[in-house]
Amino acid sequence: MNLPESSTKSTTESSTKSTTKSDSLQHPSPTLSISSPSLHLHVDIYKKYVPSDTLFQTILSKTTWYRVKYESARYKNQCETPCYTNFYGGVTSTSPVTPYQPVPDYLAPLVAEVSSLLNTPFNAILLRLYFDGSDNIAWHTDGRKFLGPTPTIASLSFGGGADFQLRKMTDCWPCVSTSAPNSTGVRDDGVDRSEPERSLPVASGDLLVMHSDMQDHWHHRVPSVRSRLPRVNINFRYILPTSGDVGVKGQETYYKYMVYGDHKEEWRGGTIESFKYERLLKVKGSMLGHVGGGEKRKSIFDGASGGGEKERKTTSIFGSSAAKPTSKASASPNSAAPSTPQTDENKYLASNTTVDREVWSDLSEDIRNGIVAEWLGN
Ligand SMILES: O=C(O)CCC(=O)C(=O)O
Numbered sequence: 001m002n003l004p005e006s007s008t009k010s011t012t013e014s015s016t017k018s019t020t021k022s023d024s025l026q027h028p029s030p031t032l033s034i035s036s037p038s039l040h041l042h043v044d045i046y047k048k049y050v051p052s053d054t055l056f057q058t059i060l061s062k063t064t065w066y067r068v069k070y071e072s073a074r075y076k077n078q079c080e081t082p083c084y085t086n087f088y089g090g091v092t093s094t095s096p097v098t099p100y101q102p103v104p105d106y107l108a109p110l111v112a113e114v115s116s117l118l119n120t121p122f123n124a125i126l127l128r129l130y131f132d133g134s135d136n137i138a139w140h141t142d143g144r145k146f147l148g149p150t151p152t153i154a155s156l157s158f159g160g161g162a163d164f165q166l167r168k169m170t171d172c173w174p175c176v177s178t179s180a181p182n183s184t185g186v187r188d189d190g191v192d193r194s195e196p197e198r199s200l201p202v203a204s205g206d207l208l209v210m211h212s213d214m215q216d217h218w219h220h221r222v223p224s225v226r227s228r229l230p231r232v233n234i235n236f237r238y239i240l241p242t243s244g245d246v247g248v249k250g251q252e253t254y255y256k257y258m259v260y261g262d263h264k265e266e267w268r269g270g271t272i273e274s275f276k277y278e279r280l281l282k283v284k285g286s287m288l289g290h291v292g293g294g295e296k297r298k299s300i301f302d303g304a305s306g307g308g309e310k311e312r313k314t315t316s317i318f319g320s321s322a323a324k325p326t327s328k329a330s331a332s333p334n335s336a337a338p339s340t341p342q343t344d345e346n347k348y349l350a351s352n353t354t355v356d357r358e359v360w361s362d363l364s365e366d367i368r369n370g371i372v373a374e375w376l377g378n
């Protein structure tokens, strides 16, 4: 928030998304914009959008978290969501049957600021607490009818870093169908295996935005990792007020899977199990001990992506792939030994797995494009 205007926007293929709004003087430009209409891939990243950890601490101390339990209609078994959640807002606060919790006062200015930045009047937020590295969210799309055809989804991270991963779909779940234009006629899982997965490291304060038609073509997830410091994610959604019953039902679904699961009445009665961060720390805190003196960020290349799946080729723009010899920036990050000249390029390559906003901005256009092109698999 209120980042200086010095950050430089980098785009590939096209830069159709305008950031030159009338109030752009107050808003930062994305640190990085991925815009590939042919791949339907549209991601903007604002590194360190929130520069301090104050808000993170406030969220941790104030939020009531739920670990939602429900019976899966598909698998007919008891499920528990794989991280702690809560949900606020939505289109209606008046219906006696529709659940609604107002956005807390201390988060309202943030919602207003992100709404203004992205020109989207977000009216709902979804909070997730990944207490440790085992908490995760599986492959999914955020596309829902009541969010409109090309929803802008903003995702703000605090605390421990994570790999935000993307995989291309031939026809996005849940609408996998044999009648899709590019369907082979065989019903499959809809994953486009010809396209490498992407992995974007996100750190505390980073705002990641998916927009345009991306939810129809890409899944995303945050996999388990061997260790991670507690991480909070705020996801900003705009439920269309005009979406009528569909919107109200959609809102209810969010509350079901983020708040009360199959225990709506207990929630209403105030007896559903909930968690405060302090309590979690007391009960589970010792497990964080093995994180040791600090969190170890792992790139997907060293097999720490977790999730128990067979890994496919994944590229990382901020991680070690940036050091692969497909661009001028071909030295290994570790090769930035003391004797290496401290050029911007070398500083970038030496900069761990997280891009340094200043260094990235200072890289020449062709190096940035080379790295982005590599990330896109071009
Ligand atoms: O934690 C994240 O970065 C992503 C969360 C997410 O995808 C969601 O809430 O839909």
Ligand SMILES: [Fe+2]
Pocket (backbone or CB within 6 Å): 140, 141, 142, 220
């Ligand atoms: Fe999501």
